[in-house]
Amino acid sequence: MRKANCHTLFTCRQLLPICEAVFTALNQDPARLFLLELAGDDATPTTLKTVSQLIADGEDLPALDDVALQAGETQDRVAYLCPTSGTSGYQVS
Numbered sequence: 001m002r003k004a005n006c007h008t009l010f011t012c013r014q015l016l017p018i019c020e021a022v023f024t025a026l027n028q029d030p031a032r033l034f035l036l037e038l039a040g041d042d043a044t045p046t047t048l049k050t051v052s053q054l055i056a057d058g059e060d061l062p063a064l065d066d067v068a069l070q071a072g073e074t075q076d077r078v079a080y081l082c083p084t085s086g087t088s089g090y091q092v093s
Contacts, residue, residue, distance in 0.1 A: 001026060008032040010051065013041045 001009075007028060011019040013035065023033055035048040069077065 001028075008034070010034045010036050012036045012038050013046075016046075016048075 001022065009019055009023070009032065011033065016035070019033060020030070022028075023030055031049075033048055034054065035046060035050045037050050037052060
């Protein structure tokens with residue numbers, strides 16, 4: 001997480017204790033830890049916001065403004081970066 005400068009994490013209930021420990025060790029804001037709801041999960045309430053709650057919250061937000069890009073800019077500009085644990089292969093720096 002430090003190497004990728006990651007400040008937000010989405011996890012499932014099964015991995016929640018590990019993720020909470022990581023956030024504590026890195027002094028990260030626990031409000032940036034979100035819960036993915038999976039079929040068969042325990043329904044025990046949590047203080048974490050779920051992905052369903054994030055989606056519901058977003059439904060009332062105004063639309064985002066379009067971003068005008070120059071010709072060819074899409075080849076060099078990162079819109080979204082999703083680091084992985086390495087299971088998808090080697091990461092190119």
